[in-house]
Amino acid sequence: MEKSVLRDPGFYVMVAIGLAAMLILPVVLDMFTIMQITQYVVLAVFALSLGYIWGFGGILSFGQAAFFGLGAYTFAVAAINIGETTIPLILAFAIPCLFGAALGYFIFYGRLSDVYLGVVTMVVTLLFWKLANHTAGPEYAIGAARLGGFNGIPSIPVMNIPGEPEAMLDPVQMFQVFMGFLIVVYIVLRLLIASDFGRVSIGIRENETRASLLGYDVRRHKLVVFAIGSGIAGLAGAMWATYQAFIDPNAFSMEMSAKALVWVMAGGVGTLVGPIIGVILLQWLTLKLGTMELLNSLAVLGAIMMVLVLALPKGIVPTLRKLIVDGWTLARRKKTGGKADE
Amino acid sequence: MDYTLVVALEMIRAIAWLVLLASGLAIIFGMMRIINFAHGEFLMLGGYTVVISTNAGVNEWVSILILAPVVVGVFGIIVERLVIQRLYGRILDSLLATWGLSMLMMGGVTMIFGNTVQGVSTPFGGMKIGAYQVPVYNFVLIGFAVLVLVAIWCVLKFTKAGLIARATMQNADMAEALGIRTRWVYMTTFGIGSAITGLAGGLLAPVTGVVPTMGMNLVGQSFITVITGGASVIAGTLSSATLLGTISQGVTFLTGPVYGDAALLVTALVLLRLLPQGITGRIFKRSL
Numbered sequence: 295m296e297k298s299v300l301r302d303p304g305f306y307v308m309v310a311i312g313l314a315a316m317l318i319l320p321v322v323l324d325m326f327t328i329m330q331i332t333q334y335v336v337l338a339v340f341a342l343s344l345g346y347i348w349g350f351g352g353i354l355s356f357g358q359a360a361f362f363g364l365g366a367y368t369f370a371v372a373a374i375n376i377g378e379t380t381i382p383l384i385l386a387f388a389i390p391c392l393f394g395a396a397l398g399y400f401i402f403y404g405r406l407s408d409v410y411l412g413v414v415t416m417v418v419t420l421l422f423w424k425l426a427n428h429t430a431g432p433e434y435a436i437g438a439a440r441l442g443g444f445n446g447i448p449s450i451p452v453m454n455i456p457g458e459p460e461a462m463l464d465p466v467q468m469f470q471v472f473m474g475f476l477i478v479v480y481i482v483l484r485l486l487i488a489s490d491f492g493r494v495s496i497g498i499r500e501n502e503t504r505a506s507l508l509g510y511d512v513r514r515h516k517l518v519v520f521a522i523g524s525g526i527a528g529l530a531g532a533m534w535a536t537y538q539a540f541i542d543p544n545a546f547s548m549e550m551s552a553k554a555l556v557w558v559m560a561g562g563v564g565t566l567v568g569p570i571i572g573v574i575l576l577q578w579l580t581l582k583l584g585t586m587e588l589l590n591s592l593a594v595l596g597a598i599m600m601v602l603v604l605a606l607p608k609g610i611v612p613t614l615r616k617l618i619v620d621g622w623t624l625a626r627r628k629k630t631g632g633k634a635d636e
Numbered sequence: 637m638d639y640t641l642v643v644a645l646e647m648i649r650a651i652a653w654l655v656l657l658a659s660g661l662a663i664i665f666g667m668m669r670i671i672n673f674a675h676g677e678f679l680m681l682g683g684y685t686v687v688i689s690t691n692a693g694v695n696e697w698v699s700i701l702i703l704a705p706v707v708v709g710v711f712g713i714i715v716e717r718l719v720i721q722r723l724y725g726r727i728l729d730s731l732l733a734t735w736g737l738s739m740l741m742m743g744g745v746t747m748i749f750g751n752t753v754q755g756v757s758t759p760f761g762g763m764k765i766g767a768y769q770v771p772v773y774n775f776v777l778i779g780f781a782v783l784v785l786v787a788i789w790c791v792l793k794f795t796k797a798g799l800i801a802r803a804t805m806q807n808a809d810m811a812e813a814l815g816i817r818t819r820w821v822y823m824t825t826f827g828i829g830s831a832i833t834g835l836a837g838g839l840l841a842p843v844t845g846v847v848p849t850m851g852m853n854l855v856g857q858s859f860i861t862v863i864t865g866g867a868s869v870i871a872g873t874l875s876s877a878t879l880l881g882t883i884s885q886g887v888t889f890l891t892g893p894v895y896g897d898a899a900l901l902v903t904a905l906v907l908l909r910l911l912p913q914g915i916t917g918r919i920f921k922r923s924l
Contacts, residue, residue, distance in 0.1 A: 409727060599735065603723070
């Protein structure tokens with residue numbers, strides 16, 4: 295089954311674009327711009343986590359920020375305590391993944407409907423946000439790391455080379471490493487989606503009853519998809535924490551979950567390129583609108599979300615893809631005198 | 637003895653609070669099976685209506701009991717016409733759209749009124765139970781929670797409109813076939829649900845004060861109450877509010893309000909694992 299990915303030219307084009315960006319951008323752009331782009335790269339990983347579970351598992355989570363924040367806090371606490379960043383990075387994947395599995399057990403094994411899933415994930419995020427804001431006092435500390443309530447955790451260590459805590463990455467290296475993470479996550483997800491497991495989860499997305507009548511364990515499949523997505527979101531959170539060297543409870547905010555949804559919706563549900571394009575477009579748009587102080591960013595985000603649902607429910611990439619395919623068939627039909635569609 | 641009485645009163649107030657928060661949402665959910673994610677902001681809108689009109693010189697009770705429900709009810713109908721009705725049959729899209737609306741309202745109100753707490757005085761002051769001081773307004777909240785539930789029950793049970801609503805709730809296609817315009821029923825339901833939410837927001841305004849982000853602190857409790865209750869409006873809201881209110885208030889007494897919220901969620905999760913359709917999916921099935 296994996297062959298289908300390995301034969302898809304689009305896959306190689308995407309990976310090549312990613313590698314080119316990783317190697318060429320640091321040469322042609324200045325440091326400040328590179329640091330800006332690093333932010334997009336981190337958020338793209340976050341967007342991919344939701345793009346995967348929503349587009350290829352049919353799980354619409356309204357609380358992806360819960361895992362993002364959990365990964366960020368895990369990384370921060372572990373890195374401050376351990377003094378290096380390799381193990382914390384692994385933990386930042388593993389702990390959200392396990393938490394996602396635990397939450398998924400209640401959701402999927404209870405066979406909760408989509409609406410309930412949305413509500414439960416949203417409320418979990420709200421709760422994390424409240425709890426994290428509540429940890430201001432000195433008694434809320436894990437080892438050497440004080441959680442700091444709404445002030446957050448400052449001076450989180452910068453990523454270092456595995457095994458050498460002294461060898462910290464400079465901003466350009468950090469960009470290249472993060473770009474590498476993004477490419478790896480993309481490749482892994484593409485292979486996973488094309489595997490037998492991925493095909494089954496797409497089948498479940500299309501028709502849950504039929505998939506279960508064919509003998510697949512729908513609950514377990516959804517649980518695994520959800521846990522993988524949670525782990526990737528946690529990884530993105532860890533990247534965010536080390537990139538900013540700071541993390542506060544806003545990592546758990548509803549706005550963060552909403553942003554992820556908007557990126558995926560804008561780019562297109564059911565693609566992996568879409569979420570990445572969504573991040574770039576909308577973060578750029580936010581940057582532009584942010585310079586005009588008149589508009590509240592939350593209001594803009596909400597308005598974009600409503601417009602997307604009402605006017606462009608499929609997203610940019612699938613819409614463009616359909617336009618191109620339609621245009622191509624039309625052109626061929628003209629050439630052959632209307633007989634191309636056999 | 638006095639302490640027990642005060643604690644019991646607090647528990648009942650917590651239950652009444654959940655009933656008020658969730659009733660409007662429960663009506664919409666029971667009828668249309670969608671959750672209005674902008675519910676918190678509808679509450680906020682009710683609160684702002686009361687604060688603004690009271691500060692402009694309108695009698696406080698007029699603003700709470702008449703202006704807040706009317707303003708939010710009309711707003712709800714506008715939202716239904718502009719957004720929700722385009723998304724019937726696309727449940728997840730309607731959740732996304734109402735969430736967008738929620739952020740739009742939060743941001744919009746921040747732009748207009750700024751991010752500061754505004755308030756009105758709490759009517760009636762306090763009364764003494766033994767050595768303890770209890771706000772009389774608590775009894776008002778409890779009274780209105782009862783009143784709202786009784787009113788919904790009477791309308792559903794004894795009026796023609798209630799009969800039509802119940803028919804649509806039970807089988808929308810069949811109701812349509814018998815000549816009921818279900819789209820009108822949905823619109824009206826959404827309006828009434830919004831109006832009750834507005835009333836709740838108005839009643840809460842003197843207690844909590846109003847800020848643009850106040851909805852975020854209330855939606856968690858409202859959503860959990862509704863989905864734990866299940867599809868029956870009255871039995872569901874009442875049973876889950878009683879259960880969750882008692883547990884969360886108990887935990888709040890022992891440890892503080894944040895863990896009270898956490899206890900609320902954990903209870904709801906365990907309950908949903910056992911009864912995925914909510915309490916009324918298994919028990920009190922045929923009730924309203």
